Amino acid sequence: MTYRRITFVSAIVVAAMGLVAALAVQRLPPGTRLPIHWNAAGQADGFAEASRALFMPVAIAGVVSLLLAILPRIEPMQHRLEQSAPLYRTAWAGVLAMLVLVEIVIAAPAFGLWLPAALPLAAGGVLLIVIGNALPKSRPGFFVGIRTPWTLTDPENWIATHRFGARTMILGGAMLVGAALLPIEPAARQAFVLGGIAVAVIPPLIFSWWFWHRRKARM
Template sequence: MMKNKRTIILTSVLCMLPEILSLILYKRLPEQIAVHWNSAGEIDGYLPKAMAAFGMPFVFLLINLFTNISLLYDPRREGQPKALRAIVNWLIPLTSLILIPATLFMSIGIKIPITSLTFSIVGIVFIVIGNYLPKSKRNYMMGVRIPWTFHDSDNWNKTNRIAGHMMVAGGFVILVSGYLQVNAVLHGVSLIFIITVLIVVIPFFYSFFLYKKERDKK
């Protein structure tokens, strides 16, 4: 338990490290800072510089605390794969350390391929999580957590296996899209969004199909 609390403290500190860069660059920052880009790399969201420079790290901090505390006090924590739990523990602080500095540097004129960077990060995260997802047992924080998977361990295992394979495959597609810097938009819809919807919807109906098939046997 003490080790886990140290992890929460350390990851929280890492989430706030970009504050140092914000202090260094603050006078050079424009009054409005771009903080969101669409899949075509076009800016579609701004924040006042004080909020972007000092508020965003706090947002990552709050998400990190919520995630880590939820993982730590999950009543079925023993079902969480240690490797996957470690990935989730460190995902938010690492994202904060990458995306916030990139956002600040871009605001002062340094060119960074933000779309490619985002797609690469999301692709890698999907691949890594998808690789460990089939190893998870029933728990309240990780995996495809719907009524039918909780109802039956075999349903849980099969559903999370297919979801994990889909995440790995989808992650590779997203990663390649980011690496090749292609315009990953299909009829105005982000490739990341499309793949995420498929990863959510297909395992959902697959799990229901398994549940219904098993119930019809009785």
């Protein structure tokens, strides 16, 4: 199983991001500082010198793409990773798309544009929804999916947990999108975001243990 096409596309995307960053740096006056971090309320709370801020998403996208291109080659359970290929490619493309959006948000002022600060938050929610939709298509492996001691040792637990986790991840993603779009106070937005992340992550972990415990009690 290879990922040559998405690796090639990723290389082109990273190069395009680098070009945008270089053009933006030339258009900004010396000493300009741009956002590099947003808090849970969707507000920029970290800034850096323009060149660092603009090339940081490029570097992250390059490292992430390289890592994702290497992982399939060292996966011990090759046949199962092949079964998880739809989820793997979806997560890869989704993370790359989100980094592209972050690059656009950071570079926008250099081109006379001002995008909503909550846009990366909304993109994070969409990413969770997309990954959640692909989650049931995965099978046990070391690098893909919800990996707990109970899912890794029982394919039935894995399938049940990922079907359940798909629902909670989609719900959590919807909560993040709602937090980004609704006209609410920053404190309420932050609580909504943290709640959405908790909904997406915690219930599947508990469910995998519960599924194992229920099966064990029936034996």
